[in-house]
Structure formats: C-alpha cells, structure tokens
Amino acid sequence: MTLQDNFGRRFSYLRLSVTDVCNFRCNYCLPDGYQCSEKEQPLTLEEIHQVATLFARNGTRKIRITGGEPSVRRDLPDIIRTVANIPGIEEVALTTNGWKLPQFLPEWIDAGLTQLNVSIDSLDPRQFAAITGHDRLQDLLQGLALAKSLSFDRIKVNAVLMKEHNGDQLPRFLEWLRTTPVTLRFIELMQTGDNGGFFDRNHISGESIRTDLLNDGWEPVLRKAHDGPAQEFWHPDYAGRIGLIMPYSKDFCSSCNRLRISSLGKLHLCLFGEQGYDLRPYLQAGSLTQAENFLIECLTDKKATHFLHEGKSGATAHFAQIGG
Ligand code: SAM
Ligand code: SF4
Numbered sequence: 001m002t003l004q005d006n007f008g009r010r011f012s013y014l015r016l017s018v019t020d021v022c023n024f025r026c027n028y029c030l031p032d033g034y035q036c037s038e039k040e041q042p043l044t045l046e047e048i049h050q051v052a053t054l055f056a057r058n059g060t061r062k063i064r065i066t067g068g069e070p071s072v073r074r075d076l077p078d079i080i081r082t083v084a085n086i087p088g089i090e091e092v093a094l095t096t097n098g099w100k101l102p103q104f105l106p107e108w109i110d111a112g113l114t115q116l117n118v119s120i121d122s123l124d125p126r127q128f129a130a131i132t133g134h135d136r137l138q139d140l141l142q143g144l145a146l147a148k149s150l151s152f153d154r155i156k157v158n159a160v161l162m163k164e165h166n167g168d169q170l171p172r173f174l175e176w177l178r179t180t181p182v183t184l185r186f187i188e189l190m191q192t193g194d195n196g197g198f199f200d201r202n203h204i205s206g207e208s209i210r211t212d213l214l215n216d217g218w219e220p221v222l223r224k225a226h227d228g229p230a231q232e233f234w235h236p237d238y239a240g241r242i243g244l245i246m247p248y249s250k251d252f253c254s255s256c257n258r259l260r261i262s263s264l265g266k267l268h269l270c271l272f273g274e275q276g277y278d279l280r281p282y283l284q285a286g287s288l289t290q291a292e293n294f295l296i297e298c299l300t301d302k303k304a305t306h307f308l309h310e311g312k313s314g315a316t317a318h319f320a321q322i323g324g
Pocket of ligand 1 (some may be wrong): 021029066067069070095096118158159160175187189191195234267318319322
C-alpha cells in the first residue's frame, strides 16, 4: 500500500535530510553560513536504515538524500548503499551543492546512486561566488564533465531565480543547454522564516519564463500519473531540458507526491508546514510497527495546500534545516 492523504494524494517519494550542516553560504538560504549550536546529532546510519525501511514498506520507491549539504557526512557512501539496498527502493537521488563531486562521484555511483541534482545558481564564476560565498563553479562543471565521462546521465541542475543576483542569466543558461544534456530546473525563490526582505526584493515568477519558453518553441513534456509539481519542457534544438518549479502557481500542491524527514528524524508533511512530527523515539525503540502507525496517523494532518500566498511560510527558518 502506498501512503495516501485525505485528498487522495499518494506519496511514493521521500526527501531524507541527513544533516543540516552546510559549507556554503547561499544568500537565499544561509547568508551568514551554518551556525553551529549544541544540539541533537543527526540520524545515524542505523536510524536512516530504519526510516528508509519504514517508508519502503509503505510504498516509497524513491528516496532523495539531501541536507544541509549531504556530502559533509563522511559516511555518505554508506548512507547511499544502505538506502539503495532496501527492498522496494528503486531510485536513490542526491541533492548537493556539488563541491565534492569531482572527488566522490564515482564512489557514490558505485554505492547505488541513480540520480543527481546539483545546484548551480549562475554560470558566471563571479556571480556564482557572490551567491554561494565560494568560488567553486569550475569544480562543479568539472564534476558534471566527470559524470558525463562515466555515462551517468541522470542529472538535474537546480538554479534559484533571483532578480538582483542572477536575473540576467537566463540567456546564458539557455545557450549552455544547447549542448549540455541536463535538465535545468529554474526554482522560484521561496519565502522562509529568515529571508523575508530578500524574498520581497528578489522573487521572480516562473510564469513569464514559461510564456517565453512556449513562444520560443519549447514544448511541455507529457506528464505521467505520479509526476511531482515540476513542469518540464523540451526543444528540438537543445540537448538539455528545462524544468520550472513554481510553488506560487495555482494548483502546485495538487500534484504533491513527497514527504520529508529532517536530519533529526522529524516528519514534515509540507516544506512550509509545522515543526515536524518526531519519529525518532520510535526509531530508537526499534519499533517499526509503532512508527508505521504514527506515520499513517500524522498523514491525516496534511493540508490541501501551503499558505505561502497569505505570506505564511510555516516554521522553516531556511531550507538547510529540512532539505528543500
Ligand atoms: N545543499 C544542497 C544544495 O544546495 O543543493 C542540498 C540542500 S538545499 C536546501 C536543496 C535545494 O533547495 C537547493 O537546490 C537550493 O537551491 C534550494 N533552496 C534553498 N533555499 C531556497 C529558497 N528559499 N527558495 C528556493 N529554493 C531554495
Ligand atoms: Fe547550503 Fe544548499 Fe542552503 Fe546553499 S542551498 S546554503 S548549499 S543548504
């Protein structure tokens, strides 16, 4: 049985955060860098195994490992291998800022990685450094070249659109896509607890991009039954595809197909929701049946939509906390 909510949405996709630590300082996420505080440790490998088993038993087929920056965990290859070996899990994806891609990609693939999302908010090295706090664009591009040389082609590139910081980059991204066979997903900047003023100055609606793409001959990719909220487009003259993630668009939540677990083992029903439902006591007690009952009960609380349009971004201060 696949997990289902009161609105008939089914959840076969889990975003699993394995740390909230990050080594970048993206201006929209952690502008002052990661702030270390005395607190609980992230999920252990054993707890990750239990979470993934719990969800797999309830119909999850794809798990995305995220963070913070997941590659700051030395045991990331073990995490990937653990998740990939759980019966029922067909896809193990990773979202990363890419800083360790050239060093570790072969190991991650060997461990069972099937899909990779790399965040590249600008193709201009100086702009990239200004956004992330690190002059690492060349490393990331080298990582993508390595992926190509290893014939690993399940790659998506995420770019958050920001009026004042990369609003001029669309033509450059498009030019890049002519010859680069990746899916480039433009993500609308989302408001979180910490980035209110930044959001007001920088939010760009994906709708105008969508209109321009359609006018320029880009075609919507046919959607399959359980596709998530991203809209994808292809063009015969381009090697790459474009995806648009527009959380402020009408009906965005109706295709929600994902649940989230934070690095501390809290279930989040929505990126913009509550403080989270604590699964960890059940994991630590080793009781998967109790965890399962708790999970199914929590799911009845999932709301039809987020409340972003009312300016309510929920309890999430920044996405490094919950994995985006
Ligand atoms: N550190 C990894 C990375 O940056 O890819 C994984 C975690 S990050 C929180 C996951 C995704 O969320 C990234 O693509 C990032 O650009 C995106 N993100 C973070 N804050 C955001 C915001 N306020 N609005 C839109 N996307 C955001
Ligand atoms: Fe770190 Fe990712 Fe947030 Fe950037 S978006 S600060 S890389 S967690």
